[in-house]
Amino acid sequence: MHFLVVGDWIARFLLAFVFPSRICNRIRENVAPPPIYILASQTFVDSNANTNATMTLIEGVFTTIMFDLALFGTDNIVINTIIRYFTKFQNRWDRPFASPQVATLAITQFCRALHIQTNPWIWDRPIEEYSCLNDFFARKYSPDYCMEIGNAEIVSPACCNMRYYFNDDMLRSILVKGCEYSIDKIGLPSDHGCWAGNDSSITVSKEKYGMNPIFLGYLSPTDYHRVHSPARGRCIHCCLEGPKSLSSSVKFFGGRFNILNENTRLIIVLETGERKEDMAKARIALIIIGGVGVNTIIYDRNQLMGRMLEKGEEVASFRAGGSLLQSIRRTQ
Numbered sequence: 285m286h287f288l289v290v291g292d293w294i295a296r297f298l299l300a301f302v303f304p305s306r307i308c309n310r311i312r313e314n315v316a317p318p319p320i321y322i323l324a325s326q327t328f329v330d331s332n333a334n335t336n337a338t339m340t341l342i343e344g345v346f347t348t349i350m351f352d353l354a355l356f357g358t359d360n361i362v363i364n365t366i367i368r369y370f371t372k373f374q375n376r377w378d379r380p381f382a383s384p385q386v387a388t389l390a391i392t393q394f395c396r397a398l399h400i401q402t403n404p405w406i407w408d409r410p411i412e413e414y415s416c417l418n419d420f421f422a423r424k425y426s427p428d429y430c431m432e433i434g435n436a437e438i439v440s441p442a443c444c445n446m447r448y449y450f451n452d453d454m455l456r457s458i459l460v461k462g463c464e465y466s467i468d469k470i471g472l473p474s475d476h477g478c479w480a481g482n483d484s485s486i487t488v489s490k491e492k493y494g495m496n497p498i499f500l501g502y503l504s505p506t507d508y509h510r511v512h513s514p515a516r517g518r519c520i521h522c523c524l525e526g527p528k529s530l531s532s533s534v535k536f537f538g539g540r541f542n543i544l545n546e547n548t549r550l551i552i553v554l555e556t557g558e559r560k561e562d563m564a565k566a567r568i569a570l571i572i573i574g575g576v577g578v579n580t581i582i583y584d585r586n587q588l589m590g591r592m593l594e595k596g597e598e599v600a601s602f603r604a605g606g607s608l609l610q611s612i613r614r615t616q
Contacts, residue, residue: 289397291342298345307348314352315344339504340398351576367576374577375605377417384412391420398506404429422509422582422601433596441514441570441599444501452494467494471525471551472569493569509602511572513593517554520567522588524581525549529574548574550581550600554593572600579606 299308339347349355356363381387388411395402405411406429407420414420425431433439440446449455452467472493503509526548550572557565572581580603588599 289393292340292397295341295345299341307353310352311341311344311348314348315339315341343505347576370577371579371606373605377421377604380416381414387414388412390417394420400506418603418605421604424510425508438515438568439595440499440501442501442503442511443508444503447500447502449498449500451496452498455498455500470571471523471549473521473523473551473553493567503602509578510598511570511600511602513554513595513597513599514570515554515556515568516593516595517556517568518592519552519588519590520555521551521553522583522585523551524583525551529579548579548581550583552588552599570599574602578602578604580604 295311299311303311350363350366354363356366381390391411391414392402394400394417402411406426408424408426414423431443529548552570552572554568554570555565556568574581581600582603583600593599
């Protein structure tokens with residue numbers, strides 16, 4: 285993981301001697317943790333209270349220039365080639381460690397570079413037992429250190445910073461001219477009334493999703509890369525969209541990169557309430573989006589479709605790179 289340490293030294297040099305102040309300020313703003321939205325209390329926690337940066341400094345340089353400022357454009361041979369090769373570079377995280385000693389050294393360096401907690405060790409296996417860097421990237425918490433779900437009816441599906449939008453119109457209002465974002469193109473299913481074979485009389489149009497609150501969560505490299513059900517409900521739709529897309533950055537989507545329509549994404553729809561006559565039924569769409577270099581989403585459709593999922597139950601996980609994608613699709 286020496287490249288992360290060297291990369292940050294390069295980033296500091298660029299910020300100090302190369303980039304103009306406008307770009308430097310933008311990079312620092314993007315690296316700083318954003319405010320956190322608390323679902324249970326519906327309040328914001330100031331970013332100063334969150335000590336974890338959203339990414340390393342070199343990643344901040346890369347993503348700001350590539351995706352936020354879009355200095356190389358948005359859809360051409362240059363930007364697409366860079367995204368493709370960066371994903372292939374991330375595929376190296378699938379290479380098995382040669383020995384437990386190598387695993388210990390590599391993961392220790394990785395944790396130090398990304399400020400991942402190691403003392404106490406809160407992860408599911410001893411450090412030397414991880415088979416490759418991607419194995420640790422998708423690590424689980426140890427049972428003794430699992431985070432509490434909380435008592436809210438709907439909770440965050442991941443350990444991430446959340447941004448709140450009152451409805452789809454509010455989300456679209458932040459997108460600049462040129463983005464063809466549309467809630468109709470995300471991959472939400474057309475309503476046929478019986479998606480999972482159950483006798484459901486509740487009908488929900490795609491437009492009704494957009495009338496309700498939308499939360500966007502951003503995972504940083506430091507975070508736990510597994511996704512959980514945000515509420516107790518029956519899975520009535522589960523489908524992978526855009527499996528061959530050249531995913532851009534999820535964080536920087538100010539209209540330049542149409543990530544909600546183009547990135548690889550897993551669409552899961554939950555229906556709360558167990559009885560047909562239950563008037564409290566609601567549908568929650570969980571959209572799990574791949575990003576540049578993290579374009580593989582692992583899930584088991586057979587274990588999700590038609591089941592009543594408990595709040596906090598794991599539904600999917602991310603992997604760095606894209607080398608696993610085709611083999612995963614063949615197993616579904």
